[in-house]
Amino acid sequence: METLHTKTIIIGGGPSGANAARSLAESGEDVILIEKDFSFEKPCGGGLFLRAFDEFDIPKSLIKKRVNTINIISPNVEKVSVDISDHPLGVVHRQAFDSALRDLAQAAGAQVIEAKMNTITPTPDGVEVHAHRSDGSALRIEAEYAIAADGVNSSVRRRLLDEVPSRVLTYYADLHDEETASCQFWFGDDISPGYYAWIFPHHEGVNVGLVADDKHRMRQFYDRFFDKASINESPPKPKGYFIPHWKPMTLYRDHVFYVGDSASLVLPFTYEGIYYALKSGKLAAEAIIKNDPDLYEKSWNNLYLKKFKFLRILQSIFLRNDWWATQMSRLYRHQKFQRAVIGYWSGTKEPYGLFLTLYKAIKALIVYR
Ligand SMILES: Cc1cc2nc3c(=O)[nH]c(=O)nc-3n(C[C@H](O)[C@H](O)[C@H](O)COP(=O)(O)OP(=O)(O)OC[C@H]3O[C@@H](n4cnc5c(N)ncnc54)[C@H](O)[C@@H]3O)c2cc1C
Numbered sequence: 001m002e003t004l005h006t007k008t009i010i011i012g013g014g015p016s017g018a019n020a021a022r023s024l025a026e027s028g029e030d031v032i033l034i035e036k037d038f039s040f041e042k043p044c045g046g047g048l049f050l051r052a053f054d055e056f057d058i059p060k061s062l063i064k065k066r067v068n069t070i071n072i073i074s075p076n077v078e079k080v081s082v083d084i085s086d087h088p089l090g091v092v093h094r095q096a097f098d099s100a101l102r103d104l105a106q107a108a109g110a111q112v113i114e115a116k117m118n119t120i121t122p123t124p125d126g127v128e129v130h131a132h133r134s135d136g137s138a139l140r141i142e143a144e145y146a147i148a149a150d151g152v153n154s155s156v157r158r159r160l161l162d163e164v165p166s167r168v169l170t171y172y173a174d175l176h177d178e179e180t181a182s183c184q185f186w187f188g189d190d191i192s193p194g195y196y197a198w199i200f201p202h203h204e205g206v207n208v209g210l211v212a213d214d215k216h217r218m219r220q221f222y223d224r225f226f227d228k229a230s231i232n233e234s235p236p237k238p239k240g241y242f243i244p245h246w247k248p249m250t251l252y253r254d255h256v257f258y259v260g261d262s263a264s265l266v267l268p269f270t271y272e273g274i275y276y277a278l279k280s281g282k283l284a285a286e287a288i289i290k291n292d293p294d295l296y297e298k299s300w301n302n303l304y305l306k307k308f309k310f311l312r313i314l315q316s317i318f319l320r321n322d323w324w325a326t327q328m329s330r331l332y333r334h335q336k337f338q339r340a341v342i343g344y345w346s347g348t349k350e351p352y353g354l355f356l357t358l359y360k361a362i363k364a365l366i367v368y369r
Helices: 015-026 051-055 094-108 155-161 218-228 274-289 294-318 322-331 335-345 351-368
Strands: 002-011 031-035 047-049 063-067 069-073 079-083 089-092 111-123 126-133 138-148 167-175 183-186 197-201 206-212 239-244 256-258
Touching: 002 015, 002 111, 002 126, 015 031, 015 094, 015 138, 015 274, 031 094, 031 138, 047 051, 047 274, 051 274, 063 197, 069 322, 079 335, 089 094, 094 111, 111 138, 111 155, 138 155, 138 274, 155 256, 167 218, 206 218, 256 274, 274 294, 294 322
Parallel strands: 002 031, 002 138, 031 111, 069 183, 138 256
Antiparallel strands: 047 089, 063 089, 069 079, 111 126, 126 138, 167 206, 167 239, 183 197, 197 206
16 A cells, blocks of 8 residues: 655545645645546536636636626516626636646645545544545555545545534536526525525536425425426436535644535525635635644634624525515615625625615615515
């Protein structure tokens, strides 16, 4: 069996792991990343704000489509268009995107290996990982730190903390013969109680899906959504995949950092995870570079804890039932409300403007309804 030694072993080569590896390598740190399947395509809409490409220095050539409009569709199918051309979204092909991020990490000096982690065990000075390469050969890696970047089904979290990331189910399909220029968010108890259903531009065609936590009724919601959205095609067999449903979870313990989906770091309400995967990978790397592991959780909480909590509260109010979702759609008719939401969501504005606008808009709804 081959044995390797490194300061940091990263398990998982999606956005969180690849960006952590790149940040470490760019600072001259010794790092190995293992990814079980270089050709894996993460089930994902692939949408993220364009500003992430500048922030993380990711080539814009990876953007397959640009989105300048979102549509909010109420339970009784009233549509509101929201112009987001000042904060556009880019759509990426996840297989190409993840692969490019790993290439960037490798070019910076990280060792990137196609291998699947089988076990991870604590040692007095760090961790020991057992893996097998794609050719079947066994690998043992000893490291001072590990970064769990192995996604929503994180086996690192399961093995070391005996828990899975908090999560809910999605049902989705890619439709290659359909097109849409906008990201459509559909609300309603008949298709996605407590969450939303979507039609998003995909790298090819569109991606259609919904989030719900009622596994017995997923298929019923999915079929009904095709009908309600008048999608021309009959519903193809859906694919199912978990998506994190954020709650505060362990971010660092005993030499192991948990980033991205492995720590449920997906924004409540919108279920946007790529940006937060990239960012958490970078923050974990900075904590390692500064030899201050606790810095990771501190930085994360300083930057995002309030935002995540606030969006969780908004989700529990506005997606409580059809009546509240209808009021939310009505709020979106107000330009000021739209600007405040998009500014806050995209991370370019502080929440105070949103608080104030929300307060004024709800007051207006009560007075003028
Ligand atoms: C249907 C759906 C649609 C979504 N749409 C969007 C969207 O439009 N925009 C958005 O921002 N977010 C979206 N998300 C969320 C987004 O996909 C995730 O938040 C994001 O991929 C998390 O990145 P990650 O690096 O933490 O994990 P992942 O991207 O899941 O990467 C984990 C990696 O670890 C590897 N791995 C797992 N186990 C092992 C092991 N034992 N050994 C080695 N490697 C291993 C996997 O192969 C994988 O490459 C969507 C999610 C779903 C399910």
